[in-house]
Amino acid sequence: MLQALQKLGEGFIAGGGWMWAILACQIISFAIITERVFSLYVRRQPNQLKKAQPLEKTIKSGDLQDLVKKEKSLENAEPIDLVALVGAQSAMNYGGKEEIQLKMDEVLVETNQRLDKNTGFLGTIANISTLLGLLGTIVGMIDAFSSLGAASATERAALLSQGISVAMYTTAYGLIVAIPSLAAYAVLQNRSQKLMEDLNKAAMKVYIWLTYSFESIPAVATAAKSKTTSKNS
Numbered sequence: 289m290l291q292a293l294q295k296l297g298e299g300f301i302a303g304g305g306w307m308w309a310i311l312a313c314q315i316i317s318f319a320i321i322t323e324r325v326f327s328l329y330v331r332r333q334p335n336q337l338k339k340a341q342p343l344e345k346t347i348k349s350g351d352l353q354d355l356v357k358k359e360k361s362l363e364n365a366e367p368i369d370l371v372a373l374v375g376a377q378s379a380m381n382y383g384g385k386e387e388i389q390l391k392m393d394e395v396l397v398e399t400n401q402r403l404d405k406n407t408g409f410l411g412t413i414a415n416i417s418t419l420l421g422l423l424g425t426i427v428g429m430i431d432a433f434s435s436l437g438a439a440s441a442t443e444r445a446a447l448l449s450q451g452i453s454v455a456m457y458t459t460a461y462g463l464i465v466a467i468p469s470l471a472a473y474a475v476l477q478n479r480s481q482k483l484m485e486d487l488n489k490a491a492m493k494v495y496i497w498l499t500y501s502f503e504s505i506p507a508v509a510t511a512a513k514s515k516t517t518s519k520n521s
Contacts, residue, residue, distance in 0.1 A: 299457040306424030306458045313417045314465040320406050320413075321472045328403065328479045336368040336483075336490040343372055347497040352376045367399045368490045375498050385499045396491055403480040410473035414466040421462020428455025 300307050346355045359365065359373040374391040383391075432451020 299454075300461070302454045303424060303457040303461065304428075306420055306427070307461055310417050310420050310424075310458065310461050310465055313413050313420070317410060317413045317417075317465060317469045317472075320409055321469075321476075324405075324407055324472075324476050327405075328476060328483065332367075332403075332483055334482050334486040336366060336487045337493070339366050340368045340372070340490040340493055343368075343494060344497055347372075347376070347494070352380050356380065367395075367487050368494065370399070371395045371487075371491045372494045375494055379498050388498055389495060392491055392495060396488065399487065400484050403483055404477075407473060407476045407480065410469045410476070414469040414473070417462045417465040417469070419462075421459040421466075424458025424462070425455045428452075428458065431455075 300311075343355065346352075346358075355376045356373060359369050359376070362369055365373075371392050374395050375388050378388040378391045381387075428451065432448055432455060
């Protein structure tokens with residue numbers, strides 16, 4: 289293990305300035321992966337459909353004002369809570385089914401965009417790392433062949449072999465950075481899609497609850513208030 293690390297360090301130094309450029313790509317890639325894993329696996333779970341179920345009874349009862357108060361009072365609101373909030377507010381304002389959908393879609397688009405935040409950079413970093421490795425190899429090969437002119441016939445084979453091995457370090461390091469970046473990109477994209485689908489399905493259910501009996505929701509609320517008033521009197 290120690291010998292492998294020592295050899296890796298020697299290869300890094302031998303690779304020259306190109307290795308530092310690839311290292312910068314590796315640091316950026318690691319930072320993005322860490323942030324995305326925390327956001328998509330720790331902070332978010334594919335449970336929005338389950339979180340939406342308790343809202344059904346309140347919406348169908350027509351007590352949208354109570355729903356709005358509850359959603360506004362939540363300290364750690366889930367994405368579906370924000371979607372339901374704007375949908376309920378539109379329904380209370382008699383905006384119509386189209387306005388309810390537009391308001392809910394606006395929140396959905398903004399939320400889904402945050403799920404894909406910075407993930408696309410991983411594919412770009414993988415490509416840049418690979419190209420930097422290849423460029424470093426080409427430059428190294430040019431330097432290796434250029435040094436053969438001043439060398440004797442016996443030294444040329446050794447210099448060429450050494451120059452090629454040093455040049456190939458940059459390609460190897462570029463691939464070491466690129467492969468995990470591409471793998472992480474695929475995994476994170478799949479996770480984002482799963483979270484988007486879960487939220488979209490939950491939002492669709494809320495929309496159906498809000499609009500299925502859209503015309504009767506105010507009537508239900510009025511009837512409930514009349515019933516309460518008659519009991520008190």
